[in-house]
Amino acid sequence: MSYIMKKPKCNNIFSWAVGLTASLILYLAPTGATATETLQAIKNIQSEVSRALANEQFAQINAMADNLSESRERLPDGRWKLSFVIYGLTGDIPKRDASAWHARLQLMDRWIAATPGNPTPYVAKAQFLLAYAWDARGNGYANTVKEEDWPIFRQRIAQARDTLEKSANISKRSPLWYEKMQDIATAQSWPEEDFVRLFREGAAKEPANYFLYFNAADYLLPRWHGSARQLADFVNSAVAATEKKEGQTLYTRIYWSLLWALEDKTFSPGYADWPRMRQGFEDIVRVYPDNWNLNAYTYYACMAQDWQTARIIGAKLTTVAMxxxxxxxxxxxxxxxPSSGRQKSAAHIQQPASHPR
Structure with a gap:
């Protein structure tokens, strides 16, 4: 089943700046000093939102989201800033702390009650409920989840969906509505034809919102509802639809977004092809030469054992991003x-162990 619609006749569909960084490990900003302008920008956004939320300055958060939705302003690495407004709303809540989660849920409801005509509090509450669901389930494989935690997980996912569906006449005005509904669809195991319909509707409205492509790639992982072949077909179709303006950018961004899942199997047969991914990084850093992107380029070159490229790009790093x-x-x-006598392999690359969403 093809996920990509025929391109609309608008000539500037993808005229917004090239690409979005896909690394999902950065949905939550690090708490310490950062190595790149991108990470600092994420931290600044989330700190501002956290302060405003704590003081119940809901109009301030809404205005930020509205402005970013209108401007489509990007981080130095190329991602939309908007997507980070609602991430980090739960990062300070201890795991399984029922009273803290309940207090934050009440805060979400006060936000909606205070500004019922703005889309942001609804998508924020949906994001909160998704995080709340995963707090109950945990990030491990299904066979590691306690039987008594499954009903809680499913209930909270259903509540997130209910929040978005009942407010759709308002909340759908936010590009984040489709991102959150995709997360819900994956968690609820929607049939592929329903997920495709959701993806196409979102992409038709915001064809440059690359997080829609990243979420579709998540859905197509073998651990969820697809296979390596289906994933590869989707990536190829996405690149074909954007190649005229983006080159191989989306190829690299999508596989990069799956770092949490593929780990050192990224270049295993059936998954990413390093020459294409290398070209995608070239396309990315030509427009967004941010230190984070250069670190990722070096990182993947090392994983692919392309030592020459790793050293060339590594020499351009202003800081090594720990x-x-x-x-x-x-x-x-x-x-x-490599001639030092030590055997090198992709095993040197240490990968994140869990999906942060």
Whole structure:
């Protein structure tokens, strides 16, 4: 089943700036010092939102979201800033702290009651309920979830869906509505034809919202509702629809978005092709030469054992982003000459262990 519709006749559908970084490990900003302008910008957005929420300055958050929705302003790495307004709303809540989660839920409801005509509090509450559901379930495989936690997970996912559907005449004005509904569809195991319909509707309205493509890729993972072949077909169709303006950008962005799932299997047979991904990184950094993007380019070159590219791009880094590399020794080993006698492999790359959403 093809996910990509025929391109509308509008000539400037993809005329907004090239690409969005797809790394989902950055939905929540790091708490310490950051290595790139992008990470600092995310931290600033989420800090401003957290302060406003704590003080119940709901109109301030709505105005920020409205402005970013209108301007489609991007981070230095190319992602929409808008997507980060509602992430981080639960990052300070301890796991399984029922009283803290309940207090935050009440705050979400006060936000809606205070500004019922704005779409942002509804998508924010849906995001909250999704996080609340995953707090009950945990991020492990299905066979690691306690039987008594499944009904709680399903109930909270259903509440997120109910929030979006009942407010659709208002909340659908936000591009984030489709992102959150995709997360719900994946969690509820929607039939593929229903998920495709949702994706197409969202992409028709916001064809440059690459998070829609990233969420579709999540859905098509073998661990969810697809296969490596279905995922590859989707990626190829997405690139074909955007290649004239984006080159291989979307190829790289989508597979990068799956780092949490593919880990060191990214370049296994049936998944990403390094020459195409390398070209995608070239297309990305030509427009967004942010240090985060350059770190990721180096990181994946190392994973692919393309040592020459790793050293060339690695030499351009202003700072080594530990948020990605995790261990400075991993970067150092990547930069070593292969002729040093030490066997190098993708095993040197340490991957994030869980999906943060």
């Amino acid at each position: 948020e990605l590399w995790k261990d400075p020794q991993v970067y150092k080993r990547c930069m070593q000459e």
